[in-house]
Amino acid sequence: MSWVHAFxxxxxxxxxxxxxxxxxxxxxxxxxxLETNRQIAAGCDPAVARARALARFGNxxxxxxxxxxxxxxxxxxxxxxxxxxxxxxxxxxxxxxALALFTLVLGIGAATLAFSVLDTVLLRPLAYDHAERLVFxxxxxxxxxxxxxxxPNFADWRDKAHAFDRVVAAQFPFGITMSPxxxxxxxxxxxxxxxxxxxxxxTLGVRLAAGREFTDDEHKADxxxxxxxxxEFWQTRMGxxxxxxxxxxxxxxxxxxxxxxxxxxxxxxxDVFHPLxxxxxxxxxxxxxxxxxxxxxxxxxxSARAEMTALxxxxxxxxxxxxxxxxxxxxxxxxxxxxxYRTMLAVVFGAATLVLLIACTNLISAQLARGWxxxxxxxxxxxxxxxxxxxxxxxxxxxxxxxxxxxxxxxVLAAAAVRVVRAIGAGLVPRLNELTVDGRVFGFVGIVALVxxxxxxxxxxxxxxxxxxxxxxRSTRGSANTVQTSVWRLLVGFEIALAxxxxxxxxxxxxxxxxxxxxxxxxxxxxxxTATISARGxxxxxxxxxxxxxxxxxxxxxxxxADRLPFAWGNRSAPVRRPGDPVDHDWVAFAGFxxxxxxxxxxxxxxxxxxxGFAESDRAGAPLVAVISPGIAEKLWPGLDPIGRTxxxxxxxxxxxxxxxxxxEASNWSMPRGSQNEIYVPLAQHPTATEGQFVVILKTAGxxxxxxxxxxxxLRELAPNSPxxxxxxxxxxxxxxxxxxxxxxxxxxxxxxxxxxxxxxxYGVIWxxxxxRTHEIGVRMALGATAGNVQRxxxxxxxxxAAGGILVGSIGGVxxxxxxxxxxxxxxxxxxxxxxxxxxxxxxxxxxxxxxxxRRTSRIDPMISLRTEA
Amino acid sequence: MTRDSGELLPGTFEMLMLxxxxxxxMHGWGVAERIERLSGGVCEIQQGAVYPVxxxxxxxxxxxxxxRSTENNRRARYYRLTASGQRQLDAEIAxxxxxxGGVDRVLRAASQEG
Numbered sequence: 001m002s003w004v005h006a007f008x009x010x011x012x013x014x015x016x017x018x019x020x021x022x023x024x025x026x027x028x029x030x031x032x033x034l035e036t037n038r039q040i041a042a043g044c045d046p047a048v049a050r051a052r053a054l055a056r057f058g059n060x061x062x063x064x065x066x067x068x069x070x071x072x073x074x075x076x077x078x079x080x081x082x083x084x085x086x087x088x089x090x091x092x093x094x095x096x097x098a099l100a101l102f103t104l105v106l107g108i109g110a111a112t113l114a115f116s117v118l119d120t121v122l123l124r125p126l127a128y129d130h131a132e133r134l135v136f137x138x139x140x141x142x143x144x145x146x147x148x149x150x151x152p153n154f155a156d157w158r159d160k161a162h163a164f165d166r167v168v169a170a171q172f173p174f175g176i177t178m179s180p181x182x183x184x185x186x187x188x189x190x191x192x193x194x195x196x197x198x199x200x201x202x203t204l205g206v207r208l209a210a211g212r213e214f215t216d217d218e219h220k221a222d223x224x225x226x227x228x229x230x231x232e233f234w235q236t237r238m239g240x241x242x243x244x245x246x247x248x249x250x251x252x253x254x255x256x257x258x259x260x261x262x263x264x265x266x267x268x269x270x271d272v273f274h275p276l277x278x279x280x281x282x283x284x285x286x287x288x289x290x291x292x293x294x295x296x297x298x299x300x301x302x303s304a305r306a307e308m309t310a311l312x313x314x315x316x317x318x319x320x321x322x323x324x325x326x327x328x329x330x331x332x333x334x335x336x337x338x339x340x341y342r343t344m345l346a347v348v349f350g351a352a353t354l355v356l357l358i359a360c361t362n363l364i365s366a367q368l369a370r371g372w373x374x375x376x377x378x379x380x381x382x383x384x385x386x387x388x389x390x391x392x393x394x395x396x397x398x399x400x401x402x403x404x405x406x407x408x409x410x411x412v413l414a415a416a417a418v419r420v421v422r423a424i425g426a427g428l429v430p431r432l433n434e435l436t437v438d439g440r441v442f443g444f445v446g447i448v449a450l451v452x453x454x455x456x457x458x459x460x461x462x463x464x465x466x467x468x469x470x471x472x473x474r475s476t477r478g479s480a481n482t483v484q485t486s487v488w489r490l491l492v493g494f495e496i497a498l499a500x501x502x503x504x505x506x507x508x509x510x511x512x513x514x515x516x517x518x519x520x521x522x523x524x525x526x527x528x529x530t531a532t533i534s535a536r537g538x539x540x541x542x543x544x545x546x547x548x549x550x551x552x553x554x555x556x557x558x559x560x561x562a563d564r565l566p567f568a569w570g571n572r573s574a575p576v577r578r579p580g581d582p583v584d585h586d587w588v589a590f591a592g593f594x595x596x597x598x599x600x601x602x603x604x605x606x607x608x609x610x611x612x613g614f615a616e617s618d619r620a621g622a623p624l625v626a627v628i629s630p631g632i633a634e635k636l637w638p639g640l641d642p643i644g645r646t647x648x649x650x651x652x653x654x655x656x657x658x659x660x661x662x663x664x665e666a667s668n669w670s671m672p673r674g675s676q677n678e679i680y681v682p683l684a685q686h687p688t689a690t691e692g693q694f695v696v697i698l699k700t701a702g703x704x705x706x707x708x709x710x711x712x713x714x715l716r717e718l719a720p721n722s723p724x725x726x727x728x729x730x731x732x733x734x735x736x737x738x739x740x741x742x743x744x745x746x747x748x749x750x751x752x753x754x755x756x757x758x759x760x761x762x763y764g765v766i767w768x769x770x771x772x773r774t775h776e777i778g779v780r781m782a783l784g785a786t787a788g789n790v791q792r793x794x795x796x797x798x799x800x801x802a803a804g805g806i807l808v809g810s811i812g813g814v815x816x817x818x819x820x821x822x823x824x825x826x827x828x829x830x831x832x833x834x835x836x837x838x839x840x841x842x843x844x845x846x847x848x849x850x851x852x853x854x855r856r857t858s859r860i861d862p863m864i865s866l867r868t869e870a
Numbered sequence: 871m872t873r874d875s876g877e878l879l880p881g882t883f884e885m886l887m888l889x890x891x892x893x894x895x896m897h898g899w900g901v902a903e904r905i906e907r908l909s910g911g912v913c914e915i916q917q918g919a920v921y922p923v924x925x926x927x928x929x930x931x932x933x934x935x936x937x938r939s940t941e942n943n944r945r946a947r948y949y950r951l952t953a954s955g956q957r958q959l960d961a962e963i964a965x966x967x968x969x970x971g972g973v974d975r976v977l978r979a980a981s982q983e984g
Contacts, residue, residue, distance in 0.1 A: 023937075024921065027947050031899040035917065038903070058918035070925035 024067060028060050086398035096370060097402070099760065100363055104406025104452070105413065106753050107359025111448055112414040113421060114352030114746070116441045118345050121431045124440075126334050127263065129205025133295040135304065136336035137167070139287065139325030140312070146329050148172070148287040153325055154197075156315055157291065163304035164293040166203040171195035171288055173270040178254070180237045181245035189237060192269060193227075195276025201228070201260070203294050210234070211244055211258035218257075219275040226274070228258040233271040247272065263434055266290075267337060284323045292333060305330045338431065347819055348746040351505065354498045355750045356448065358757045360455045361498075365491045365761060367399060367460035369768050392461040399457030407449035411442060424745070488768070489797075492761040493805040496842055499754040500809025501816050503838035506747035508817060508824055511834070513744050515826030516737040517730070522666040523566060524605035525729035529698045529707045530565055531715060532725040540687035546718055547597070547696050553710050560599035560697045561683055566666055566729060576649045576679060578636050579656065589635035591628070591677040593651045595689050598682065601627075601663060603699050611643040611661035618660075618682040625685070626657035629665050631677040649679050652686060704728040740823055755842065758805075759849035762798055767853035770794065777857055787858035794857065798850030799843070806839040813838070885966060886913065887923055888951065888959040891933060895950035897940070898924060924949055932958050 035053035040046050057063070090097045125131040138146045139153060149157070149169065158167040173194040180189065198219045201208065209231050218226050227247055229238065234256075238245050244256040254274070267290055276289075295304055308328040316326045338345075415437040422435040531550070533543075543561065551559035576591045598614040600606070609630065618625050626647055633642040646656045663680070681689070700707055708726050715724045734741070770777070777790055817829035827834070890896065890904040901924070902917040927933040932955030938948045951959070 023947060026945070027898055027921070028918075030897070030944060030946055031902075031917065034899040034903075056917050058916045060918065063918035063921050066919075066922040067925045070922045070929065 020071070021064075021068075024064055028057075028063065032057060032060075082394045082397040083401065085394050086401045089398060090401065093370070096366060100366060100402050101406050101409065103359045103362045103757060103760065104403060105410045106757065107356040108403075108407050108410035108445065108448055108452065109414050109417070110352040110355040110750055110753060112410055112437075112441060112445050113417055114349045115444045116414065116418060116435060116437055117421065117432065118349045119440055119444070120435045121338055121341060122345055124434075126337070127261075127434065129207075130294075131205065131334065132332070133297075134204065134333040135164075135293045135295060135301065135330050136333045137291040137293055137308065138329045139323075140327035140329050141324050142326045147324070149289045149291045149325075150284045150287055150323070151289055152284045153315065153323055154289050154291050157293075157308070157311065157328075158197075160311055161293070161304075161307055163296060163299045163307045165296050166199060167291060167293045168200040168203045169197045169276070169289040169291045170200060170266055171276045172290070173268050178247040178249045178272065180233075180247050191233070191271040193272050193274060194266070194268070194270035196273050197276055200273075201258075204266070204292065205294075206264060207261055209259040209261045210242060211256070213258055214275050219277045221277050223275065223277075225252050225254040226257050227254040228260060228273045229256055230260050230264055230271055231262040234259045265433070284319055293330070301330065301332070343819065343822055344740070344743045347505070347823070348743055348750075350816075350819070351502055351747050351750040354502055355754050355757070356452070358495045358498050358754050358761075360452055361491050361495045362757050362761045362764070363399075363402070363456045364459055365488045366764055367395070367456060368488060369764065370460075395461035396453075396457040399461070400453045403449050403453040403456060407445050407452075411437070411445045414441070414445075424742075488765045489801050492758070492765050493801050493808065495754075495758040495761045496802050496805025496846060497809035497812055499751070499758040499845075500806050500838050500842050501812045502747060502751040502754045503841055504810070504813035504834055505817060505820060506744065506751040507834045507838055508820055508827055508829060508831070509740060509744035509747055511827040511831075512823065512825045513737055513740055516740065517734055519733075519826070521566075521733070522606070522664045525566075525733060527700045527702070527704050528604065528729040529700065529704045529711065530727055530729060530732075531696045531698070531711055532565065532727075533694045533696065533715070533719065540683065542719075543694050544597075546715070549718055550696055550698060550711060550714060553698075553707065553714060555700045555702055555707060555710075556698050557701060558599060558603045558699045560603040561597040562600055562695045562697060563595040563683070563689070563693060565695050565732065566604060566697075576632060576636070576647055576677075579646055579648075589632050589677060591632055591649060591679045593649055593689075594678055594680045595683050595686055596680050597684070600680075600697070603697055604666075606666060607664040609662045609664055610641070611659070613661055613663070614680075614682045619684045620687075622685070624655055624657045625660045625682065627661040627663055627680040628659055629678045630662055631665065632679065633659075633662055635677075647679070652681070652689060657681065704730075740825075743823060755845045758842070759845040762801065762846050762849035763853055765801070766794060766798055766850045767856075769797075770853050770856050790857045791854045794854045795847065795850055798846055798854075802843050802846035805846075806842050809842070810835050810839060882966070883915070883919070884923060884927070885959065885962040887920065887927065888932065888955060888962065891949055891951045892956060892959055895948045897946040897948050901949070927955065930958075931955075 032050070032053050035056060036049045039049035039052050044052060054060075126134070128134060137149065137157065139149050140146055151169070154167070154169045158169075161167060171194060173192040178189065178191055196214075198216055199213065201213050208228075211228070214226060214228070217223055229244075229247075234240055234244075238256070244259065246256060247254045260273075293304070295301070305328075308330050312325055312328045315323055418435055418437050422432060533546070547559050547561050550556065576589050596614070598616055598618070601608060601613040608627075611627075613627060614625070628642065628647065632647075636642070636647065637645060642659045642662060645659050647659055648656055657679075663678075666678070698704075698707060698711070705728065711726055712724065780790065781787070813835060814830060821829055886905050886909075887901055890901045890908070893904065896904065898920050899917070902915060902920050905913055905915060924933065924935075927949070928935060931952060933949045933951055935947050935949045937945055940946045
C-alpha cells in the first residue's frame with residue numbers, strides 16, 4: 001500500500017522535522033566520509049580528498065534545502081525556518097517594514113474602531129436579559145404615522161394582549177429639582193425624572209445594583225413617594241452609600257428603594273425613576289408613553305403584530321377618533337433604539353473598509369516592488385533547487401508576519417482609542433457609552449488580519465513565483481520595470497480612486513453640518529444664552545424678578561422668559577379647536593404649546609407676520625390672548641384672517657383664547673417645515689401652565705459664552721435652590737446635529753488617512769521608477785536632458801496616474817454617496833463643486849507624494865550612473 | 871555544441887535510482903556509487919542530488935527508509951524499494967525501452983532517406 005507509506009512518511013515529517021533535519025545532516029556527513037575514503041582508496045592525496053568529495057557532492061546547504069523542499073508540507077519546523085527567513089528579510093529593510101506596519105496599523109485600526117462602534121450600537125443585544133424578546137409598541141394613526149402610546153391605550157394593551165408576558169410603559173422624562181442625601185453636597189440638583197409602570201425593570205430583565213424594584217402597592221396613585229436612581233447618580237450624588245438615602249423636592253421626601261446597574265439607559269437619558277401611576281394620563285390622544293412588551297416564550301413577532309392590530313382595531317371601533325390609533329406597530333426594541341443610526345454607522349464602517357482596502361493596496365504594491373528588487377535573488381535560489389512553492393511560502397510568511405504584527409498593534413491602539421471615541425461619541429450616538437473592545441472585536445481583528453494577509457501576501461507571491469526566470473537573469477537591473485510598474489500604477493490609481501470617494505463623502509458631510517448650523521431657523525439664534533431653571537412652586541413674580549436681574553448683567557441687551565427652549569419640541573403637542581368643534585375627536589389641527597413673555601418675539605427676532613405679539617397689557621384679568629403659527633390658521637380658517645378669532649388647546653382645557661397675532665414658523669432643520677404648529681400664550685395670564693420650568697433667554701452682542709460665568713454666579717445668589725442649565729442656542733442646534741457630526745468626523749479622519757496612504761503609494765511608485773531607472777536617466781542627462789526635463793516627465797506620469805484614479809473615484813462617489821442621501825442636508829450628493837474640490841485635493845496629495853522622490857533625479861550624476869550599471 | 875559526457879538524459883535519474891535500489895537496500899552514498907559503477911563511469915552525477923530524489927521517492931511511497939548499522943558499525947539510513955516502487959520501476963523501464971526503440975528507429979530511418 002504505497003499511500004500508507006506515503007502517509008506515514010508525511011506524518012513523520014510533520015511531527016519530527018527537527019529530528020529529520022539532524023538525520024539528513026548525519027546522512028550527508030556520512031556520505032562525505034565514505035566518498036573521502038573512496039577518493040583516498042583511489043589514490044587521491046588525503047589532503048585534497050575531502051575537497052574532492054565535497055566537489056562531487058555539491059553544496060550541502062543547497063542539498064539540504066532541496067531535500068527539505070521535497071518533504072511536502074511541514075507545519076512545525078519548516079514554518080519556524082520560514083519565520084526566521086521572513087524576520088531576517090524584514091530586518092534587512094527597516095524602512096519598508098516601518099512603512100508597512102504604519103499602513104497596516106492605520107488600516108486595521110480604523111476598521112477595528114469602526115467595527116467596535118457598529119458592534120456596540122447595532123449588533124450587540126441590549127444589556128437586558130433575553131433582550132431578543134423585547135419589543136417596542138407604538139400607535140399607528142390612520143395616516144400610518146407612528147406615535148408613542150397614550151396611557152389608556154397602553155393600559156388596554158397591557159390588560160388584553162396575550163402575546164406578551166408583560167407590557168410595560170415609561171413616560172418621557174422631565175426635568176425637576178431634587179436634593180439628594182448621602183453625598184458630599186446636598187444642594188438641589190436638576191434631574192431628569194422618568195415615570196415607569198408596574199414591574200417595568202423586571203420586565204426589561206434588568207439586574208439591580210442595589211435595593212429592589214417598586215412594589216405593586218407603591219404603584220398605587222396615593223402611595224408614598226418612592227424612587228429608584230441610576231448607578232451613576234447614586235455614585236456621584238449620593239455617595240454610593242447603603243442603606244439608600246432620600247431625595248427631597250420641596251416638601252416631598254422620596255425614599256430611594258433601588259439602584260439600577262451601571263450604564264442603564266432606557267431610550268431617553270434620565271437619572272431618577274418613579275412609579276408613573278402617581279400622574280398617569282387619562283387622555284387617549286396624549287402620546288406620552290414608550291411601551292415595551294416582553295414576548296411570551298415561543299411567541300413570534302408576527303403573531304404579536306397580528307394580535308396588536310386586531311386589538312387596536314377593536315379599540316378604535318370603541319373609542320373612534322379619540323384614540324387616533326387605528327393600528328399598532330410592533331418591532332424589536334433594539335431596532336427602535338438604534339434605527340436612526342443604522343445608515344450612519346454603516347457609512348462609517350464602509351469608510352473604514354475603504355481605508356483598509358487602500359492600506360492593503362499599498363502593501364501589495366510595496367511587496368511587489370520588493371519582490372522585483374529581489375527577483376534575481378529568488379531566481380538564483382530557484383536555480384539552486386529551492387522550489388517555487390517554498391519561495392511563495394516564504395513570501396507569504398513574511399506578509400503574515402507583517403499583518404500579524406500590524407493587527408496586534410492596531411488592536412492595542414484601538415483598545416486605547418476606544419476611550420477617546422467613547423468620550424466624543426457618548427453624547428452623539430446612543431449606546432456608545434457601552435463601547436468596549438472585547439472578544440468579538442478581537443475576533444473581528446483576527447478575521448480582518450487573515451483576509452488582509454491573503455490579499456497582501458498571495459498576489460505578490462504568486463506573481464513573483466510565476467516570474468520569467470530567463471527574463472530576469474538576462475535583463476540588466478530594472479529594465480523590465482515598464483511592465484512591472486504598469487501593475488503598480490494601476491494599484492495606486494485604485495488607491496486614489498478610493499481616497500476620492502472618501503473625500504467626496506466627507507466634503508458632503510462637512511457641508512451638511514455647515515448648512516445645519518447656519519440653517520434659517522426663522523429666528524435669530526446668534527448671541528442667545530439660555531438658562532433653564534427648575535422652579536416648581538416659585539411665584540411667577542420671583543421668576544420675572546430673576547429675569548430682570550439677569551437683564552442688567554453687563555453685556556446683556558435684552559431678556560425674555562419662556563417655559564421651554566426654542567426648538568425643544570419634545571412631546572408637548574395637543575389638539576387645538578375652534579368654538580363648536582367636538583372635544584373628543586375629529587381634531588383638525590395639532591400644535592405645540594409655549595408660554596412666553598412679551599419680549600420673547602423681539603429678543604429672538606421672531607417675525608410677527610400679522611397682528612401683534614404680546615404686550616404688558618396682556619395680564620391676568622385682561623382678555624385671554626394667543627399668538628399662532630401660520631399652519632394653524634391655514635388648518636382652522638383656510639383663506640380667512642385669523643386675527644380676532646377664538647381658539648382652544650387641550651393644554652388649557654376650557655379656556656378660549658383670542659388670536660391677536662401670527663408669527664413665522666420657527667423651524668429646526670430636524671423638523672420638516674410646516675409640521676410644527678405652535679400656539680403661544682402670555683406667561684402673565686397662565687403662570688401655572690409652565691410645569692415648574694422656566695427658560696431665561698438672554699441676548700448679547702458679544703460672545704454668548706462669556707455670559708455663562710456671570711449668569712451662573714447671579715443665579716446662585718438669587719435662586720440657590722434652583723440649579724440652572726446654561727447653554728447657547730447655537731450650541732443646542734449643533735448638538736441636535738450630533739449624529740451627523742459623528743459621521744462627518746469619522747469620514748474626515750478616514751479621508752485624511754486614505755489621502756496620506758495614497759500619497760505614500762505614489763511616493764513608492766515614483767521612488768521605484770527613479771531608483772531603477774537611474775541608468776536610463778543618466779543616459780538621457782548625458783545626452784543633454786536637464787534634471788528639470790526629467791522631473792517634469794516624472795511628475796507628468798504621476799498626474800496621469802492620479803487623473804485616472806480621480807475619474808474612477810468620482811464615478812465611484814456618484815454611486816457610494818447614495819448611502820449618504822438621507823444624511824445630507826442642503827447639498828446635493830452630486831454637487832459638482834464638491835467633486836472638483838475632492839479631485840483637486842487628491843491631485844495635490846499625489847503631486848506632493850511624487851515630488852519628493854522626483855527631486856532625487858537632480859542628484860543623479862550621469863557619469864556615475866552610467867558606470868554603476870552592470 | 872558537444873554534450874558533457876556525464877550529463878544524464880532528462881527523466882532518467884529517478885529510474886536509475888529505483889533500479890539501483892531494486893538491487894538491494896542501500897544508503898544514499900551507496901546509491902550514487904552504484905549508479906556510477908554500473909554505468910561504467912558514464913553516468914557521473916552530482917552526488918548530493920540523490921537526497922532530494924530519495925525524499926521524493928519516499929513521499930510517493932516507492933521506497934521506505936530505516937536506520938541501520940553499516941558493516942563498519944556506523945549508523946546509516948537505508949532505503950529499500952517497496953512493491954509499488956518495483957511496479958513504478960517496471961513501468962519506467964518499459965517507457966524507457968519504448969522511447970529508446972522509437973528514437974533508435976528514427977535515427978536509422980534518417981540515414982536511409984538521407
